[in-house]
Amino acid sequence: MRDTEQSIIDAAILIFNEDLSAPLEKVADQAQVTRRTLHRYFKDRKELMDKCQKEIRRACEIAITNAYYASESPLERLEGMFYAGLDCGSKNTFLHKLHTLHDHKHQAANEQCSEYDHTFELWKGNLQVLLAKGVIHQTMTVDWIHNFFQSVVVVFINSQQKGSIDRPAARQLAWFSFSKGIGI
Amino acid sequence: MRDTEQSIIDAAILIFNEDLSAPLEKVADQAQVTRRTLHRYFKDRKELMDKCQKEIRRACEIAITNAYYASESPLERLEGMFYAGLDCGSKNTFLHKLHTLHDHKHQAANEQCSEYDHTFELWKGNLQVLLAKGVIHQTMTVDWIHNFFQSVVVVFINSQQKGSIDRPAARQLAWFSFSKGIGI
DNA sequence: GTATTGTGTCTCAAATGTGTGACATATTGC
DNA sequence: GCAATATGTCACACATTTGAGACACAATAC
Incomplete structure (x- = not known):
């Protein structure tokens, strides 16, 4: 119950x-x-919203952290974390959306914002390593890649909602689009 | 006034x-x-919504059609139409969003839906040509590419809202991510 | 069984959002 | 300047959404 x-x-x-x-x-x-x-x-809408954010961060952070420590190679890490992000699905994209609203002023002072930043710390850190190593195309920025990643998750979710592609195939497609899209 | x-x-x-x-x-x-x-x-919310959709379709359709007829090469067309889509910005993505809501049942019988389909007819047709020619990676589907395209537009818009990258650079990045992401 | 707990139903008051009329003020074209 | 038009302000009725109390009913634990 x-x-x-x-x-x-x-x-x-x-x-x-x-x-x-x-x-x-x-x-x-x-x-x-x-x-x-x-x-x-x-109690009210706000409390529900806050609990949602908490739940989202909890789920995403666990998934990302696990994926991070599952490997030591930055490139393997990228792929693992990418799939972890996919599996978080709309949790992932919703959190991202809240922090990209046009009137949202992102600031580290705000607790929600700093927790958001923390959630993707490992992920962004790993991106930086790959950028520095030249594995990722040099015109890319971490921000662009992060946004791009979120977008690919949306594409993945849409494909699953429509049911036109089965999950494993969609995951593969997503990784293809993402990895090639950042120049790997 | x-x-x-x-x-x-x-x-x-x-x-x-x-x-x-x-x-x-x-x-x-x-x-x-x-x-x-x-x-x-x-008059009311509904009328405003409808006018929005009309305006969006008008703008997108003009942009896409112009881009289509600006070239005869399918690949050049793709790039031109891609930039046209970028320039339509949130108009583009909003229209797409309305037709991908989880409780939205897309049906040709609905006037709004059929006009939506019509808006992207040339674009999707051109994609099919490129797929048939083998220019685009063979695991891709037109639907996936279309969704992916819309997502890249979102990334572009976000980058412009934050102002971290200037417009020409962002356009280039977007085209890179999109074209590579579909296997060109 | 009985006590406890979770949920649904019905109800209601307060808050918020919507659409419009009447009139004042500002802006524009001439 | 004057007339026409566009917009703002204030007021209002109405609809929807929100949050909570009272109580009944169902499920569960013991």
Whole structure:
């Protein structure tokens, strides 16, 4: 009986990712609970949002960290972390989206922002290593690559939602597009 | 005095692209206009939305068509049309987003959908030619490439919003990531 | 079984968003 | 300057969303 909270968070991530101001009823529907129940777990919209961000960061950070330590070669690391990011799916892209809104002022002072930065520290660090080594095309910047990565995740998610390509094939395609797209 | 309507549409595209259910007040603010004025030009939210879609399709279709007829070589066409898409910016990605929402059922019967399909007919047709010729990597599908294209546009827009890379450089980067990413 | 806990239903008040009328003010074309 | 037009301000009714209380019912633990 007790993963209601989690299922609401998952639903919220799915819904908010597409429609930031969607009514909470939509989230409740997606989670197959009443709005009343949703409010029992989350005081208000803001609290739900915050819990979503926490959950996202938790999941992404674990996935990325595991992938990082699974290998010592920067290039293998890149691939592993890339797949980890894919597997985080909309969690990944939603977090990124929140921090790229046109009126969002990204600042290290803000706790949410600094935690966001921390989540992708290993990933960006590894990118820098590869850039320095010349493995990645020299015109690339870490920011560009990071945005590009997030975008490829979106493409992957879309392909899975439509169901036109099966998961392993889509993963391969995604890695192809990403790795070639940054000049590897 | 008379591009208020246009500026409201532009603002709406920007805002709705990030937040589909954003209150109209946000749109008005972005357009530097009162909500009252917004309502003088647009009966209600739906009418504004429809006008946005019309404007988007108009702009994208002109850009894509011009680019198509600017060359006879499929590969040159691809590059020209790619840049045209970049220049349409968020117009492009917003339209695409509306037709990839998880609860959106894409159907040719729907007028909006068929107009959407029409907008990218030349673009997708040209992709097919390149696929058939073997210029594009054979594991790619037209759908994947199209989604991938839209994603790269998002990356481009983000880079411009942050202002970290100047426009020509970003265009070049975008083309690099896109063309290599589909195996050219 | 009974007690406990989680959820649904119904209800309601407050807050927020929407659309419009009336009128004042600003801007434009002549 | 004057007339016409566009926009802003204020006020309002109405709709939707939000958050919570009261209580019933179902599931679970013991």
